[in-house]
Amino acid sequence: MSEIILKHITKEYENGFLAVKDVNLEIKDNEFVILVGPSGCGKSTTLRMIAGLEDISEGDLLIDGERMNDVAPQHRDIAMVFQNYALYPHMSVYQNIAYSLKIKKVPKSEIDKRVREVAQSLGLEGLLDRRPGQLSGGQKQRVAMGRAIIRHPKAFLMDEPLSNLDAKLRGQMRVEIADLYQRLNTTFIYVTHDQTEAMTLGTKIVVMKDGEIQQIDSPANLFNYPANRFVAGFIGTPTMNFFDASCEETGGQVVLQTDTGTIRMNDKKAAALKEGGWIGKKVAAGIRPEHVISAKDGASKVFEGEVGVFELLGSNAIVYLQTASGRMVMNTTDLREYTHGERVALGVMEDKVHIFDPETERTVTN
Amino acid sequence: MTVSGGKRRYQKRYDRLPTVLLFVLPAFIPLLVFWIYPIGRSIFLSFTDWDFISPTYKIIGLKNYLSLFKNPRFFEALWHTLVFTAGTLIPTIVLGLILALLLVRSFKGSGVLKFILFSPWITPTVAISIVWTWIFKADGGIANTILTALGASPLKWISSSDTAMLSVIIVTIWKSLGYAMIFYLSALEKVPGELYEAGALDGASRWRQFFDITLPSISPTTFFLMIITMVNSLQAYDQIQILTQGGPSGSTRTLLYMYYQLGFQEFNMGQATAVAVIMILLTVALSVLQFKASEKWVHY
Numbered sequence: 001m002s003e004i005i006l007k008h009i010t011k012e013y014e015n016g017f018l019a020v021k022d023v024n025l026e027i028k029d030n031e032f033v034i035l036v037g038p039s040g041c042g043k044s045t046t047l048r049m050i051a052g053l054e055d056i057s058e059g060d061l062l063i064d065g066e067r068m069n070d071v072a073p074q075h076r077d078i079a080m081v082f083q084n085y086a087l088y089p090h091m092s093v094y095q096n097i098a099y100s101l102k103i104k105k106v107p108k109s110e111i112d113k114r115v116r117e118v119a120q121s122l123g124l125e126g127l128l129d130r131r132p133g134q135l136s137g138g139q140k141q142r143v144a145m146g147r148a149i150i151r152h153p154k155a156f157l158m159d160e161p162l163s164n165l166d167a168k169l170r171g172q173m174r175v176e177i178a179d180l181y182q183r184l185n186t187t188f189i190y191v192t193h194d195q196t197e198a199m200t201l202g203t204k205i206v207v208m209k210d211g212e213i214q215q216i217d218s219p220a221n222l223f224n225y226p227a228n229r230f231v232a233g234f235i236g237t238p239t240m241n242f243f244d245a246s247c248e249e250t251g252g253q254v255v256l257q258t259d260t261g262t263i264r265m266n267d268k269k270a271a272a273l274k275e276g277g278w279i280g281k282k283v284a285a286g287i288r289p290e291h292v293i294s295a296k297d298g299a300s301k302v303f304e305g306e307v308g309v310f311e312l313l314g315s316n317a318i319v320y321l322q323t324a325s326g327r328m329v330m331n332t333t334d335l336r337e338y339t340h341g342e343r344v345a346l347g348v349m350e351d352k353v354h355i356f357d358p359e360t361e362r363t364v365t366n
Numbered sequence: 367m368t369v370s371g372g373k374r375r376y377q378k379r380y381d382r383l384p385t386v387l388l389f390v391l392p393a394f395i396p397l398l399v400f401w402i403y404p405i406g407r408s409i410f411l412s413f414t415d416w417d418f419i420s421p422t423y424k425i426i427g428l429k430n431y432l433s434l435f436k437n438p439r440f441f442e443a444l445w446h447t448l449v450f451t452a453g454t455l456i457p458t459i460v461l462g463l464i465l466a467l468l469l470v471r472s473f474k475g476s477g478v479l480k481f482i483l484f485s486p487w488i489t490p491t492v493a494i495s496i497v498w499t500w501i502f503k504a505d506g507g508i509a510n511t512i513l514t515a516l517g518a519s520p521l522k523w524i525s526s527s528d529t530a531m532l533s534v535i536i537v538t539i540w541k542s543l544g545y546a547m548i549f550y551l552s553a554l555e556k557v558p559g560e561l562y563e564a565g566a567l568d569g570a571s572r573w574r575q576f577f578d579i580t581l582p583s584i585s586p587t588t589f590f591l592m593i594i595t596m597v598n599s600l601q602a603y604d605q606i607q608i609l610t611q612g613g614p615s616g617s618t619r620t621l622l623y624m625y626y627q628l629g630f631q632e633f634n635m636g637q638a639t640a641v642a643v644i645m646i647l648l649t650v651a652l653s654v655l656q657f658k659a660s661e662k663w664v665h666y
Binding site: 074079080082086087088099 | 561563564570571578579585665
């Protein structure tokens with residue numbers, strides 16, 4: 001049981017660099033919270049402040065209602081998995097996992113029982129006598145998790161735990177972490193720059209940029225209703241296509257006018273655009289590659305593109321096109337071969353268009 | 367065709383011999399001339415009654431060794447050697463580590479401080495020892511001035527057999543402290559900070575982290591320093607020669623100093639080389655002991 005609350009948390013380094021700016025975040029018991037963002041966005045710093053490895057410059061950190069700002073890491077009852085695993089190189093796997101219990105002076109028989117339980121649940125039984133230096137990356141990762149699990153902490157913090165693994169192993173370990181979360185029923189706080197990890201693992205995702213929170217939401221909402229252009233571009237692969245358009249009203253129909261076509265707005269979007277006073281103004285619009293379609297499929301032509309690169313991925317294909325509105329990426333399940341230089345008329349799924357304020361980059365309507 | 371193939375390989379190996387020798391000889395010849403041959407020669411001399419001057423000598427078998435083992439002076443010197451070695455080794459390592467721990471975080475002037483602490487190591491021992499004879503002067507020496515200022519009674523230092531060994535040990539520690547510190551500094555810097563963070567989260571106090579993380583992580587350096595300091599202590603001569611000449615009344619006579627006295631003052635080179643051979647055996651024995659023990663506590 002644990003609830004972690006960050007109130008106006010700010011981290012300012014001695015040289016004046018503001019790594020984290022006024023972060024407010026409520027983490028409920030048993031949530032899997034992901035801090036995601038590009039490198040340097042302050043996600044790791046935030047995690048380290050929760051762990052007690054960094055001082056908090058301003059604001060309050062509450063764990064189960066208790067202010068923890070000045071409590072040493074060892075007294076916060078929190079476990080952490082580090083990016084480089086941070087296993088004690090001179091201790092065996094057994095000793096690594098047992099270390100925290102040994103410090104707590106847990107009886108030897110109890111330690112042994114718990115170490116073996118944890119080792120079994122992580123598939124480490126055969127490796128207990130090995131040193132970290134003799135383990136593969138994935139095994140080290142498991143030991144690091146074992147060391148965290150054995151303590152039954154209030155919360156697990158994970159700082160880019162999979163970034164040192166190769167792609168295949170990363171996918172595998174991702175599933176194992178998800179499985180672990182299901183079994184342990186504890187709060188997880190997980191830092192990553194990888195949006196796939198964020199989307200697949202998290203129950204709540206916190207998107208950060210330049211030390212500030214951009215959006216806190218569920219994976220689905222983050223994808224479907226990004227709060228601003230940054231989030232829209234950060235979540236989703238390939239990234240969202242952005243283009244300039246002007247918002248116009250002709251005969252009661254609100255449309256977005258591009259250089260080569262028009263996109264009709266549904267009632268919800270039209271209402272939002274009218275309310276914001278965007279009629280007659282330039283807006284920034286975005287459409288995800290999977291919502292770009294061939295105009296032949298009944299959609300009206302919005303862009304005309306010339307095929308650059310065509311990537312066949314098996315069940316789908318990514319087509320990179322050059323249009324008058326800039327580069328466009330189409331993610332299509334129509335697996336016909338596109339050829340370089342071919343001209344294609346493109347439409348969009350009109351309901352899926354996102355519209356942003358070109359100045360503030362905030363979402364006008366999704 | 368395996369036979370001829372094997373033969374060709376055999377020939378080929380010998381074809382390459384001149385090239386191999388070309389590379390090996392420049393290193394090997396000095397080794398042979400200045401190290402291996404003299405050792406062999408010394409061992410041989412330890413079985414003779416050579417007096418260092420006469421062109422002739424007799425082979426007298428183990429007599430030199432037997433008379434050494436009957437000589438209380440030899441056992442006294444052996445004891446002094448062990449006291450001196452342990453007395454310099456342990457404080458050098460412990461104090462060197464403490465200094466490194468204090469200086470590992472850089473602060474204003476820490477670079478200068480490190481250099482000052484290291485400088486005795488690069489200063490000739492003879493020069494250092496001369497300065498220390500002034501410091502240890504019974505009347506008006508700095509050591510006694512400080513002792514008196516602290517309210518303690520002054521000591522006779524190098525002029526008393528009670529304190530002479532202590533004095534030589536102090537000088538030797540002072541000289542090698544900076545050296546140990548430099549090695550520990552670089553070892554400490556290489557311990558990943560994440561280990562301490564993991565330790566803190568596992569609930570280890572700073573003290574516990576020092577014993578469970580720092581000490582094992584720097585154990586290869588500790589081991590290296592133990593061997594080097596031990597060998598240096600066994601070979602200590604300059605400071606003893608300048609400060610005490612093995613006295614007063616033999617209280618600072620180590621095996622090496624005894625070797626010098628036997629060979630070059632008493633012209634009993636046969637027995638002197640016997641002492642030297644015993645020193646080699648002692649060095650080897652202590653090294654083997656340390657290497658054996660290191661398997662238990664050194665983590666690479």
